[in-house]
Amino acid sequence: MSDSLQQHESSEESMEPGLEFLAPKFESEAFPWTQIMGYVFSLVLTFAALLLVINHAMAPTLLLAVIIVLALGQAGLQLGVFMHLRESRGPAWQLLPLALAFFIAFGLIGVSYWIMLFKTGVS
Amino acid sequence: MSTPVVGESQHQIPLEFANEEESLKITGFWMFLMTDMIIFASLFAVFAVYRSRVAAGPTPDQLFHLGPVILETLLLLTSSFTIGMAVYYMRKDNLAAVYGWFIATIVLGAGFVITEVHDFVTYVHLGATWHVSGFLSGFFVLVGTHGSHVTFGIMWALTLLFQLRRRGLTDITRRKLFTFSLYWHFLDIVWVFIFTFVYLYGKF
Structure with missing residues (x-):
């Protein structure tokens, strides 16, 4: 499907050096195979x-562990296929806070769960 | 496997991004989704801590029946696909197809909410209310917050459907449909984690 990925150079701002990973990508297909x-x-x-x-x-x-990995795969699929994660007018800035939000979310849940594994009666 | 759309120039971007102001609103909506994600993360953390605290109430294994949950999952996954198709046809300027897929999304979403409410009512009739145990408090708050998001999403979708009928596909209604699709897929992701961590893990 890579042939349908297009790089869009916005007229007023081109990618700054070091921010190329935020370059937006768009997909368009004649038939919705991706969906x-x-x-x-x-x-x-x-x-x-x-x-x-x-x-x-x-x-x-x-x-x-396996079913959580499957759920993460599902989340990646929804984000990548259906949410058009990399689309934007300029740099796809949403990628940075998205990474931060994932870090906070899994940190919060993971550490809460981890601390309960000790079962020392603190809870 | 795929080819650029006939008649569309190689570098044309979708109309919801072609308007600078509407494009900014899409970025802003992403920021809202991140904050919502952290709200759900904190509710998941609470559930993780309390899920084994069942007091005198039922355990997850005793309470949950996977049948309705599988139905809810199928309804929501399918509605995530149908709203994806609505956005696909929105970009092809095919308003009739947008209507069809969008209405299908609303119907599937309503089916999800009805199934979930029915499930909750069943639990309450069994005496499993949210003040019985830490597990049930965490369960009802987490799953109920998701369900109320879906309910709000349906109301949003109905107003959007009305606007589409009145105004057709403009820069603004395209942006609204696109942000609605982001919201809907986001709720689908949250549901996948609820399905996995609340229901499936409850059946270990």
Whole structure:
């Protein structure tokens, strides 16, 4: 699908050196293959997680890790395919706060969960 | 696999970005979604801490039935696809197709909310209300916040549908439909984590 990725040079501002990774990209297709494949993969990821859990396919800790990885894959898919993550008029500035928000979110949840693993009665 | 759209110049950008002011509003909407993500993250953290504190109430395994949850997941995943299709056809200036996919999104979203409300009512009839245990408090606040986001999204979509009928696809209605799609996909992502961490993990 890379042939449909286009680099847009905005007339009033071109990419500053070092900010090339924020260069916006746009996709356009004659038939919505990207959307359809995105939908199919989202169903595959969901039912993979569901089947693994219903069948108790592995040890609980590993299973939790695997289904969280599947959910992260699903989030990446939604962001990349459906949310047009890299589109913008100028530099795609939303990528930076998005990375920060992911860092805060998973830091918050991960550390809260981690501290509960000690079960020392502090809670 | 794909080719540039016929009749569209190689470097033409979608109309919702072609207008500078509307483009800024899209960036602003991304910032709103980040703050909303941190709200959900804090609710997930609370749920993670309290999920094993069931007091005299039911455990997640006793309470949850995966049937309605799978239905909700299918409805929301499909609606995420349909709003993606609406944006795709918006960029092709095909207003009739935008209507079709957008209305499908609203119907699927309403189906999700109805299923979820029915699920909650079932829990309450079983005596599993949110003041019974830490687990149920965390559960109802997290999943309820998501459900109220979806409910608000449906009301937003209905007003937007009305504007599309009155004004057609202008720079402004395109930007609104695009930001609505961002909001809707974001709620789908949050639901995937609820499905995984609340319901599936509850069935371990």
